[in-house]
Amino acid sequence: MKRVFIIAVAIVTLLVSAEAQKQKVGIVLSGGGALGFGHIGVLQALEDNGIYPTIVAGTSMGALVGAMYANGLRPQDIFDLVKAEEFDKISKIITPSGLRRGSMGISDHKNILDMLDKYIPANDFDSLKMPLYVCVSNISKSQGEIIHSGGRLHEYLLASSSIPLVFEAVELDSMYYVDGGVFNNLPAQAIRDKCTYLIGSNVNPEKYRSPIKSGKDVAMRSVSILIYENTKPGIEMCDFMVDVPVNYFYSPMDFKHFYEIYQIGYKAGLDYIKEHPEIVRKCKGKRPDW
Template sequence: MRRPPQCQAELSDGPYVAYPFAQDADEPGETAAAMDKTAFVFAGGGSLGAIQVGMLRELASWGVTPDIVIGASAGAINGAYFACNPGVDGAQRLDALWRAIRRTDILPWSWRSVWNMFGGGRGHLVEATGLRSLLARHFGPRNLEAAELPLHVVATDMQSGDEVVLSSGSIVDAVLASAAIPGVFPPVQLAGRTLIDGGVANNTPVSTAIGLGATRVIVLPAGFTCAERRPPRGALEHAFNALSLLVARQLVHDLQHFSSQAQISVVPPLCPLDISPYDYSRCGELIDRAAATTAEWLHGKGLDTPRIPGALAPHSHDETAPSCSADIPAAAPH
């Protein structure tokens, strides 16, 4: 896995690259082995994005470093941070960031916001000012091109429904667009497009990674709430829960569909999981559990044994079925 040189200067604002591309070898004489390219793919999941931090901590401690990073929705936040701060130190700082997050930092909900949406004609529930402020503190004016690792953020064109891969321009704007859950956050205007959450078009951008030339894809899924004893409450919790279910279902489909085109490894998500993607009060618990699960997976040579964890399949739990153990077939049934 080749490490690119660190960018020493910020690039000026430029056009947003909005399409996947394959990158050529650095020199014509490069061998096939040298052209191998590993991608980290971060799927969305609201507060469950904290799970990816525990996964990253262990992967980084094992020296697993990607050549490219792709993120969508909440995964775009983690992907962008790690691409700008790769390695163990970056993973530890991301850990501290997530442990300090509170729901009101991301979702400053109030009855006024509900009135503005339903009585005032506004098309979204909350403004993204809290999230923008959080991102600005950690990324500042940095552009996607200035990340240490090549970074690509997935969003969706609200009018056409097309996937839009942002590869240049402001990191803050790109992540805001990728995380703009319809009805929750406002759309983001970039490069003449109206962009919303990347999950609408491709929340688990395995295909994007392959289109960018990845020969090996390591997926860090957030999973979904499978052991909650009560149904989601309120519009926001419903939206976050529905999106996390969509992510998991789409991920299984993509893993089966693209398994013949690249070596794909999936870090196992947490299961059973009783924490809502709307609940930011238990991020530390999610990080620690994911780190322990990932360490066990790595010791068991999980990276060298491509499989689709059964925890990604649609399911729920009760006292008679405490966890998932059976893997999903790697190839889709005909």
Template sequence: MKIGLALGSGSMKGLAHIGVIKVLVQEKIPVHLVAGTSIGALIGALFCCGINWDILEKLVYQLRKNHLIDITVPKKGLIEGRKIHELLKFMTQSKDFSDLLIPLAVTATDLEKGELVVIKEGIVADAVRASISIPGIFKPVIWQSKILVDGAVLERVPVSVAKEMGADIVIAVDVKGKKNSISVQVNNIFDVIIHAIDLLDDKAFFDCCADADVVIIPDLPNAGLFNIELAEEVIKAGEIAALKQVAVIKKFLAGEAVCKN
């Protein structure tokens, strides 16, 4: 029985994926494949590359905005993306998909055709850089003659991709799922774009996790694109949410019938 992990988008809120994966590892719940979108693609890639989670947490806590942002003259995006691409290559050791310990699929959106693109080959860091290309913020990536932006434009949590990869049980992690009643602070152009996208997402007429077997929805603070100072709180929220679903996941593994809520 194959367990697939579908990790969704959510900018800094996606650091909750670290907490979720920590719990799965601690509880010895096997993960046989991963599908990731945007920040979910980034965290999923690091997991599939075999990164040490303690080292990753320490690295996250030490990150600052200037490690990630390289402002460019706005033509196709406010951020060039070279800095974060170099960081991705360092963290993934420039690995190819064929080098990964666990099969990974990274999603992006073909901006011209409006189609979901699933990347399973080539350099992992290149695929992740495409998947995190939030429209208007990060400059799009050219891949195989396609102009690629954030995969979340079409599918916030890539449950369908995990199923296509052969998962019998899909654990979906939706870090945008719980709508916070507290007003969001909009302090800069990054906040404007991210919050506008979130509002459009809230109005979607479909449930991106409807076909998942287990859905983990962390209760998260309001966090902007680069609110790295909230990292510890966000990661902890992922752990708490995952722990609540451990018993359900283990029932699936034992072959017991489970009623989905």
């Protein structure tokens, strides 16, 4: 009997310890190109209501915004970064130096890499102030992968945001990687069991689709449908899901509309909190001392 009691106590202790190691609030940020600027607004709305995620997962632009947040930058800092580095100009994102014989994309990653070197100088996941999980697509193995530790943080962030044909594929260990959204546009499963509450921010909500008026609209809608199919599993794993309706007004290449996209994200965050006040009751916490 005593032995059974000791075993029971040990099991309870392990369960309590595992629960204690969980982060209280996690956030997962979808891909979406320029639409991902909306995530900055969502993060600002959360913080304005005392909600501070302490573990992050993301794909593509969501991974880039998430990396800045995981490195201790506040939403306002990220907003200021975009303006200071002129990333609201497509010419600063897409550089034609990738146009050469045998190139795997229109643009290289020079400007984005320079930005990462400046704002996240330690090229290592373990150097970040909070855990970060980045989704990439390994097209050599035809599979999605989640990276969350070790070095080459910058390289995996570039890979996660390498929209096929637009950006060159990233070669790592003789394998080629592209945008994480090819396989998983909202990698909620990466951190679902590592936080008590999981908040999702999706800038490609299915219920907000722009009208089809041209061949370009047909192409964009087709791509959006494929992306949404890779988003649905993640949506179902979130406790709270903020749909940011930017895709009704703008496209993933509309970097010049940074401010408007940010504002839509901020309003979407505030509206969600107003409609779901329980998110504050469950997720409100102390701001990290970073």
